[in-house]
Amino acid sequence: MRARHPGPRTFILAVTNKTSARCPWEHIEPDGSNLTVEDFLSVPIVRIAAHLKRFPSIYASSAGLTLPQWRLLSTVAHHRSIPLKQLAEISASDKALVSRTVKELAAKGLVSTASMKSGDRSLVCNITAKGSRVVDKVIPLARERHARLLLALDVEDRVRLYGILQKLQAVCADID
Secondary structure (H helix, E strand, O other): OOOOOOOHHHHHHHHHHHOOOOOOOOOOOOOOOOOOHHHOOHHHHHHHHHHHHHHHHHHHHHOOOOHHHHHHHHHHHHHOEEEHHHHHHHHOOOHHHHHHHHHHHHHOOOEEEEEOOOOOOOEEEEEOHHHHHHHHHHHHHHHHHHHHHHOOOOHHHHHHHHHHHHHHHHHHHHHO
C-alpha cells in the first residue's frame, strides 16, 4: 500500500503542532553551529512559498493566463503604467522573463508598451481596457484566497509577521 501524501490541511496541522515544540531559534550561536539544515529560515519560507506559488494557478488559468502572465498583468493593473525595469524589480523576475511575458500579454491585447522618451529604448508597460476587465474579473478570487490565509493569524500576529518580513527583506537587500 502506498503512503498517502498529506494534504494542505494535514500540513498546516503538523506545522501548528510543531510550533508548540521548543523553538530552535531561541538560542542561536553567532556562527550558527547549533542550527541544523532543517532549522534554517529558508526551510519554512520555501515550504510556504511553494504553497503560495500554487495559489494563483486557479484564478490565472480561469483567465487563460500562465502564472507569470497573471503576476505581471496584476502588477501592471495595480500601477496602470510602469517601466519594464521597475516591473522586473517589483515582481522579483529577471528582465528577460518580464520582456517575454509582456510581449505575450501585449499579443493578447492585455497590455501595451511605449518608449519612455523619444529615442529611448526603455519601455513603459500600460494596462489596456481589456487587461483591466480581466483583472477586475479575477482579482476578487485572488484577494479572497490571500485573505483566508492571512485571517488564519490574529491581528497581532499579522502585524508582527508583516514587520518581521519587512525587516528580513531589508537585511536580504543589504546582504546582496
